[in-house]
Amino acid sequence: MKHQIESVEEAAYPEIVAVWEASVTATHDFLTPEDIAFFKPLILNEYLKAVELSCIKDSDGHIIGFMGIAERKVEMLFIHPESRGMGIGKTLLGYAIREKGVNAVDVNEQNPQAVGFYLHAGFKVVSRSATDGMGKPFPILSMEL
Template sequence: MYKIEIVRKKDYAELIKVWEASVRATHDFLKEEDIEYFKPLILNTYFDAVELNCIKNSSNKIIGFSGVAEQSLEMLFVRPDYIGKGVGKTLLQNTITTLNIDKVDVNEQNQQALNFYLNQRFEIINRSELDATGKPYPILHMKLKKTTTK
């Protein structure tokens, strides 16, 4: 069982390390210059634009984090050695139940993330040829499927 914690600004240096390790493990379609382009944007702008939560391991190190803005999951990154161990699912379920998110955008080339969200009841509702910065990385816009009660 993982415990969700609120991220403080003092945690940003550790968060960016988790982000970079996760991106290098899961975003093999990105070029090195793309990672270097996004890294300062994430650290200096994007972290402040979202509500951040994290999970720490028994050594008190951040192993995964989520960022939410306006009912949209803007970021979900997990240290590579913790992928597949429930960290991402715990963070996602927390954002759904406590922050009421129902949307997420996923890089089309990130098959691992796409499969993860599809398995968590998200469906593709739209596609953009370019990412939000105008780079040629298609984005899949996903929405949480509504559950029906009988």
């Protein structure tokens, strides 16, 4: 099945956040429910507005994966856990590289599936930070093509 990439309107932000929360809960086992609750309003009210959002929907029109990019960098890429393994992340990343000139991403070091995904796509680790952008103790790997 060929996945259709669509832009995301602000009205879809709650659905985007629901996909984010499901994905993070399934893949970021280093985050506590309190961490997720901390980030959720930031995602909804600040982070989504700071990126160019693209998504893929299922046959019923529900968002099953999305990506946010800014200045040639993937800032977020999340797939609903029920839709993982279907090539959605690969499709979104390929689009970002081909159409948007993306060549960088920061990844949580504690999310080995994501690190492996980007390594497989040709990214290499160029630096490491012991904390995330908010100073929380979640190491970040900066990766570039």
